Amino acid sequence: MALTAEVDSIAHELSSLDFHHPFTPYDVQNQFMQTVYQVLETGQGQVGILESPTGTGKSLSLICASLTWLRNHKATRQEAELQVAGESYKDEPAWIVEQLLSRKRQELLRQWEDREKRLASFRLREKIQEERSRKRRRVEDVSAAVETTADEDAEWLLDADDDDARQEDALSGLSKESREILEKIGLGGRMKQTDDEDILEEKIKIYYTSRTHSQLSQFITELRRPVFPSSLPPSVAKGSDVSSTEPVKLLPLSSRQKLCINPSVARLGSVQAINDRCTELQQAKSSTKCSFVPKEELLSQTHQFRDSALATLPDIEDLHLLGKSLSICPYYASRVALPGAEIITLPYPLLLQRSAREALGIKLEGNVVIIDEAHNILDAISNVHAAELQLSDLRRGRQMLGVYVKRFGKKLKGINRVNVGRVGRVIDGLSEWLEGALKLKNEHGIVDPNDLTRHKGIDQINIYELIQYIQESKLAYKIESYVAHVESEGENKKPGLSKAGTPVLHMLVSFLIALTNLGSEGRIFYQKTQGATADVKLTYLLLSPTHAFSSIASSARAVILAGGTMSPFQDYKDQLFPTLDNTKVTSLSCGHVIPAENLCVWTLASTNTESPPFEFSFKHRGNKEMMNQLGLAILNVCNIVPDGVVVFFPSYGYLDEIIAVWQQRQGGSSQTTWDRLQARKFVFRDTKGESSEEVLRDYSEAILGTRPAGDKHTGALLLSVVGGKMSEGINFSDRLGRCVMVVGLPYPNIASPDWKAKLEYIESTTEARLIKEGQSSSDATAQAKQAARDFYENACMRAVNQSIGRAIRHRGDYAAIILVDRRYGTPRIRNKLPGWIQNGLQQDSHEKGLGVLMGALGGFFRKKSQASSGSA
Template identity: 35%
Template sequence: MEPPTEFLFPFPAYQIQKEFMNQLYMCLENGNLGIFESPTGTGKSLSIICGAVKWLLDHENYKKNDLIDKIGVLNMKLIEIEKKKSTDWFNVQVGQLEIQKEKQTLQNKLDLILRYEEKMSKIKQKITANGEKLCHKAKFAKSASTNLIKGSDEKYNDLSDDHLILEDFSDCSDESDEESDRYESTKIYFCSRTHTQLSQFIGELKRSPYTDSVRLIPLASRLSYCINDSVKKLKHLSLVNERCLQLQRKKMTSKDERNVKKSKITTNCPFLPGNQESLKTQILGGIKDVEDIVQIARELETCAYYSSRNTIEDGHVIVVPYNSILHKSTRSSLGINLKGNVLIIDEAHNLLDAIERMHSTEVNGRNLLHSFNQLTEYQNRFESRLSAKNLLLVSQLSFCLKKLIKFLGGTSKSDPEDEVAEKVSRLYTLVEFEVLAEIDTINLFQLMDFVKNSKLIYKLQNYIDKVGSTVTIHETRKKKTGVSGFLKSLQGKDLEAEDNSSNENTKPIENQSNSFMVVMNFFECLKNNSCDGRIFLLPASTLGQAALKFVLLNPAAHFADIVTDARAIILAGGTMEPMSEFRDQLFANAGADPARIHIFSCGHVVPKANIMANVLTRGPSGIDLEFNYQNRENGKLLDEIGRILVNFCNIVPGGIVVFLPSYKYEVTVNKHLEDTGILKKLSGKKHIFRESKLASEVEKTLEEYTKSIKSPQNPRNGSLLFSVIGGKLSEGLNFSDNLGRCIIVIGMPYPNIKSPELQEKIKFLNENTAPNAGNIFYENLCMKAVNQCIGRAIRHANDYATVVLLDKRYAHKSKSLPNWIQNSLFVTDSFGTTVRSMAKFFADKRKKDVSSV
């Protein structure tokens, strides 16, 4: 297909938006791997929607029309054969049969499409006829087994142990390759990092010209979709997942059911199956957000999570969070099939890091001891009822657990609080680790297949639920330690909750049943290629706190199957530089053909005159500004920060956002400004705010910051917000218009070069990508974080702002900045010149604002 000459857009599109849609359309048509950069504020989301959905609808129409045309050509051939008079009747008959066979194959494909279109048309008619009130009329028809619903959070006490016995394990797969008799439409899977970003995308789709043409399916976790209050109150994703699956596993005979009714014990979730067809119809009938679907699900008293999953096959655009796409087992469990479909990853600037985090995990001694004791109790209880093959594999798993406990310095009879000889922190390749841990004789691939196919995790979970607290390690355990981080390592973890400071504010969660899942995730990591990751030994004084951590070094290893399966992949973001990282570390290392890789970068919709960017190399006193680690406590440099901020607060209207390299340095700067009286002086001109480490307080801070700018109190002319690079305010938030008239970045946020994990990553890239790739990666870690901060200010075509980079090292980093900043960038060692330029910039804007009123 050729690109269209016009794209539907909700308003007259800018030229860069037209170019974006055109390039995107052809990238999808040609099956390319695209890296698309469009600065924040340029309508990136709408450009993605209008370009991609236009292609999708054209592609679906083309498939149908192509079949019709081919069938028409074959019909003409049959007519021509009939008209020809030939004595060679045998060859004529054979030719007719061959054409008829080919025609029938095409006709079958066309019939599937036509039936599918008819089905979708009926759904639309049903929604229209009911005036979007179907959910109020449809009532939940409870099945016999779901009438027993009261007290679904009570401890479950099953009537027999049959459900606890492991499934027979077979090395052979039972998957069938039979062709489906239904039409599989082409789909666009759109994913982003947070639920908020996905909601914004859905809102943009509602604004687009395609709101009535596209069927959107938003996928989310059980935690987001669950309407069973007794399950949802567990609050943690892994606990909600376990409880949901547990409720579904309770099967009974009619006799058992009568007994359970009498004892008032729950047997399953009251919202499954429920009236799922009605909810699916509602989802397909119009664009709805997760919250909309949850509300309808409550009215229908049916499960929103499974309804949305079961609607995927009929959707056009499937909206999913990062982890649902990037984690293979999660992708499989959700029924997501990327084969021949399109994947668009928005906010992809942190994609490499996200894949590495998702496939890295940590297990501590407490997890291992819990798991070993649970498995031992289970094996002792059911040993006589397990098949020989299953018993052997359970024994192998116990063997591995004992060896890992020994590796940390304990034994299977140890207590988590037992002191161990504290070892030196070390790192190992996977092969080295397995040999030293003495588990190299075990076939881990077979063992993990056994865990999955025999449903060991769920059987063990049910057993633990049944026997309750009888499975313990030692009565001497008094305090809870070392498991606060394990939830992050679980399969299907919620990426939205991740941030640099989360460990500091997370209370430990003691849940023995989760330990086994953590351990299995660690064993799953050992299946990686030896060169793709490393095992780190994290020693501690007690066995329970000592840990093993797997760190993925090669994200391409878990992206290769996506590159192979998907028709096209689009990585989009406001700042995608350095694009070479995605090209070399992701696509190329995943085995992609270089010819498939397509790069597009556009300018900003904001005119050059609306942006003033400066690299300031010297302060008001002429001191060189270099905020490296050695100079950060330098009193003279801290004094210069105070003088700079006082001058800028006198000039800049509205809001100033100051980004500092770390929370620790933010505290240092504020303490110095307070001790010297500068903070009091600043607060006379601007209302002072500081970013909190606590995620729960960020929204409150933003609300108060916004309010103080919109309603300033004399003599103040706005507000000043101290933030942290890489913190909660440096990504995904808008400081448009008066909220961010000036962005100041103090210093360069280089990560700790002495970190063993970082050193190993640098070494890996130098050895496997290019001789200097690791060093470039280290530099890029810093500049990517800076670029995200810069992008917080300019949000629309009429916006204007200044950007000031305080550090002389930025003078040599201009090429690492976004193109739209480079075009307006000045490097100066004169503070006076910078102040005068800034004063003139805002004076001109005030005049323009007054004249436009």
């Protein structure tokens, strides 16, 4: 009851709150920002699942809401701390209390002013450098010494035993050498920076993550637009001449692959090789230490990097260039800037893996986590924890190991010799099982992990210790880099050796880690693959993201999941926060910023009463009459819709089948459906395995480019696939997507081993949880089966909604959306469409047939044409 009253109070205050949006926000943006603010303000353990369609300014709304809250929260908290301090002296005379509080306020103001002046000087310096177009100093000329070694074998030879390197501490995600570096520059406990070099630590941070570095860069571009008030409490700012605004302190975090400035390391390419070589160059015994690693005697250089980063809202490229200009490693130096940052951006993997967070020094306790493009989050968690291994990989790995042992075998002593032998046994044992799997009757299936480890006595090896040895000794890197060296020198060249840059042994380590982490939430599958030679692949799949995400959900003050197409919402609650009380979960599906007359949404169940209904289920989709009627419907749409029409099909295979039917002559017709489509519009198609860039370029040119006189084409038709290359991340805005059609419901293959395992897992865990909560066995079983069906259906509808979202991309855009399948007429399916699509949907359209749809489309585009002519 108290929580409800608190929420109501917050909601009332939000109506008049200034979010410092750089433009006049739309109503839906205000609604979105108020919801984000309310989730953050309500308190610990809150979750927001928010949907705001593409084109509604979602990123800017997230920025304005979260940073407005952060500044207000900091000011309120500091004011409260001053009041508590005053109350602790309540027995003292009033003038003494006021003097003490005045001193505290002055100290707080002094620290704030010192930081802001220091950062302002760096911003001014950056501006001067830009105005003068000074070229930053490049480091390639400085690093020649890194290329040479005293002993030509030293780079690849395993080190002697070092027990100390196996000890763990608070920075266990890093190597011993990396930990020592961070300790020297003030992180890790051994040394503390001097007080006059300290930066004010931000006690509450916002961690913002998205899927790609490109999306993170776009977010940072948006972050440069708004201006936010100072975080000083009112009693401190009052009467002072300090600025009423305060620039945002941002730090982008990334991997060594993106930030390394040492040419000899960065050129290695793969993440694993770069990580291993980096730590290799930090070892005390190395004769070729990396010259860019932060040094204790050059703390001022590290602090200059820190202050420059916090002053300038850099993206990853800027941070990389800053490191080059100062000749200091941005990967390590950025850790020193972490305490002073208000908002930290990072890609999914660095947030979702506990070991990565620990290595980066990220502490989520009491902080805010914002996950953008969150419709990907369930798959992203699975992908981060997935592992694959092929028989061909193991065969290559065995040959590489043989080449390495032939060269260095006599120099291997003690534990090195034992563990290299163990790696060979593991490779041989797994290879033996996979060679047997080639003879199995089924093309794919589930693997019992005990069966994998019976061969060659793998089950007698302590896999945990072996993994730790491989990681700390850099065995995989040393073997692979030596083989790459042999190949580049042309020595001992043998067919089948790994090509340079293919991290075969690193893939083995990833799979062994998955093997040791197996539990009720994970499964191993095998899949035979066809090619020039028969091969078989092992795949580890995380069936549920709950446990992997639990450390984030339980630590953070609040978690915001935001995306353009989050519907249907229930999976995020069930899969990520299954035990969280419903009162702590806030869901919002925003409307679009476009006016209602810019959207035309229809469902099409059949062309007419005599034709078979459109139902593209597995049972009916082979009906050739239905395929031909679909072709007729698309042809009619192409006759009315100007410019671009995009049609999404359930799969590449089904698209091939339909095109084959359309290319056949029907009755006495001289033209096929395919011929008639090509006569009306230029036709393009998405092809599996091929690049989409060329198709998109030609499709765009056909619509936007100039055409010769007499050309009767009215634009272009693009045939694509739900979940394919065109269904996400591609903008079919304006003329490129005046109509989007979705054919059928693209359910995943329920007969595949991974989907069978997922659904069985959901069913069994849901039933166990419900029985534990006190439900009867029969009720629990029924609800568990329904939960599995919902999850399966929701996966389908998320893919549909993502495809639909390709059309409307900004306020002035307009488009028609046509859902072709009678099942789109059912309330169950319609309720899983985004709110803005449901609002624009003609409710009884599935009953009206093709003729009425054509009339509606004709009227819609005539009005748009007239409006365009009038405005011109």
